[in-house]
Amino acid sequence: MTSRRVVNEPTISRDRVWLETIIGFTASASIFAMAMRRISPSLRPVAKYTLESGRKLRADIAQVARVLTPVIQARQKHPTGSGAEKKGSSSGNTDDHPQDLVQWLIEASKGADTHPDAIIVKALFLIVAAIHTSALTAIHALYDLCAYPEFMEELRVEAVEEIGANGWSSTSLLRLRKMESFLKESGRVNSGAVVSFQRLTLAPIRLSNGFCIPAGTHICVAADARSRDPKLYEEPTEFRPLRFYAPPKDADVGVDTANLFSSVAAGDSWFGVGRQACPGRWYASAQIKLVLCILLIDYDFMFPEGQGRPQNWIEDERIGPNMEQMILFKRRAATA
Numbered sequence: 001m002t003s004r005r006v007v008n009e010p011t012i013s014r015d016r017v018w019l020e021t022i023i024g025f026t027a028s029a030s031i032f033a034m035a036m037r038r039i040s041p042s043l044r045p046v047a048k049y050t051l052e053s054g055r056k057l058r059a060d061i062a063q064v065a066r067v068l069t070p071v072i073q074a075r076q077k078h079p080t081g082s083g084a085e086k087k088g089s090s091s092g093n094t095d096d097h098p099q100d101l102v103q104w105l106i107e108a109s110k111g112a113d114t115h116p117d118a119i120i121v122k123a124l125f126l127i128v129a130a131i132h133t134s135a136l137t138a139i140h141a142l143y144d145l146c147a148y149p150e151f152m153e154e155l156r157v158e159a160v161e162e163i164g165a166n167g168w169s170s171t172s173l174l175r176l177r178k179m180e181s182f183l184k185e186s187g188r189v190n191s192g193a194v195v196s197f198q199r200l201t202l203a204p205i206r207l208s209n210g211f212c213i214p215a216g217t218h219i220c221v222a223a224d225a226r227s228r229d230p231k232l233y234e235e236p237t238e239f240r241p242l243r244f245y246a247p248p249k250d251a252d253v254g255v256d257t258a259n260l261f262s263s264v265a266a267g268d269s270w271f272g273v274g275r276q277a278c279p280g281r282w283y284a285s286a287q288i289k290l291v292l293c294i295l296l297i298d299y300d301f302m303f304p305e306g307q308g309r310p311q312n313w314i315e316d317e318r319i320g321p322n323m324e325q326m327i328l329f330k331r332r333a334a335t336a
Contacts (some may be wrong), residue, residue: 001287002130008100009071018067022095025060025124026132032057034315065120068102072116075106078305101126125278134193134284137270138291139321140190140312141183144239145292146302146327147309151241155179156296165295173289175258183261187270188227189239193278194317196223223270224319261285301329 003022004013012018032053039047048054075098097103105119112118112285145152158178166172198220205213228236233243244259256267262281264273271281278284295301303309303325310322 002127002134004100005283006069006101006127007068008098012071015067021060021063021067022124022127023131025057025064026128028053028057028060029124029128030132037316053217061120061124064124065117068120068123069116071102072081072106072119075103076114079106130280134287136192136320137183137187137190137284138288139323141186141288141292142295142301142327143309143321143325144182144186144190144241144299148239148241149302151182152296155182155292159293159296159326163297168290169284173286173293176289176293177248177259178242178245179289180259180261181243182241183285184244184259184263185239188233188236188243189260189280190312190321191224191227191319192270193319194222194224194314195220197221197272198317220317227270230232246306262289295329299329300332301327304328 003019006022007013009015032051033055034052036044036047077098097107101123105122106114109119113122129239145155154179158176162172162175166175179194180322198218201213201215201217201219203215207213226232230236246256246259257263262271262285266283271278307325310325312319314319
């Protein structure tokens, strides 16, 4: 789904080489960044050409460029779209413009940023932000479901009832209140990093209490600690799947946005806050819920006998799920 939103060209978005490349680029970028951190800044201009991770990263970028450059050039030459795109048959839109990330970057670019290479780098940056965060969040959720199997059936019943009544729709996903709470709690206890919102001040910043942050200061927020702050959460070290669940008093009542997984309320730091909050958090939330619903409805799954939830790894300031843990799946019998 994300691939199609990046470039709505069926011959590209479903191509196996393309999919493997954009997924692999996320890993390549992460491995390369961690390797470069251990090298002196004075040696990095040379090291980026000698490291195996650097060569892999450049190969991924070159492969993406071979695929996207002709598309970008064609759209720049014919800015109102053409062929199937103009008729709206490929995307379902009557708009003359294809509705995807590549098109939006083309339309927003000016000056040197209109060069295909610049647009491709921006697209890859957003691909990294979209793929690895959603994937890791879904893995954390699967691990937590396996760790609390007694809650798995409760989520399954909710998914079956809601989707059975209203189908696979955005409305159905928003009405999965228990799943929202579960995902939010999983995100709270499994922070993506020890610290977040890392910024470098370009000018002095004076805070409301009078304290001044000098220019050139590296600042960040203790995200992992905030998610366990007893001032924000009652008994923060305890995993409570229904911590954010509020039973609706009326079947037609709206959803409390503060209880949504995509919320950016106080303490909920996984999607950012304010103007810096992730603009794609609703899309990411819907994606993850779709994955969990399909797995819950169609499969039984569990850790191998005698195994519990694996510990998360910590690398520098980053936190992630153990990527070697096995999960056993068995297709469930079809229900009437």
